Amino acid sequence: MIVYFFMSWIPNARENKFGQFLSKIYEPFLEPFRKIIPPIGFIDISSIVAIIALVLFQRSLANIFNLIISNLA
Structure with missing residues (x-):
């Protein structure tokens, strides 16, 4: 995800095959955040x-699992 984030700073980096592959993975996750938080300028x-x-x-998930494991022991 960090690579995809930095690719947004490079012109046309998301248009190559690797950028399109990352887009298919991360855009469904990022879409709800983009609806809530608008871009500030180009950032x-x-x-x-x-x-x-x-x-x-x-x-949080790790803490929940640790609590479950400690209660089982």
Whole structure:
């Protein structure tokens, strides 16, 4: 996702096959964030917010699993 984020700064980088491949993977995830957070000038901060949300979700999920495992032991 970070590579896809940086590709937005390079002109025509998302039009090649690799960019299109990443677009098919990440655009469905980024679309709800883009509806909520508009771009500021040429900078799309919705990608940054999406990465932060993904990290927070991952940490929350790990904490839930740790709680379940500690209660089972």
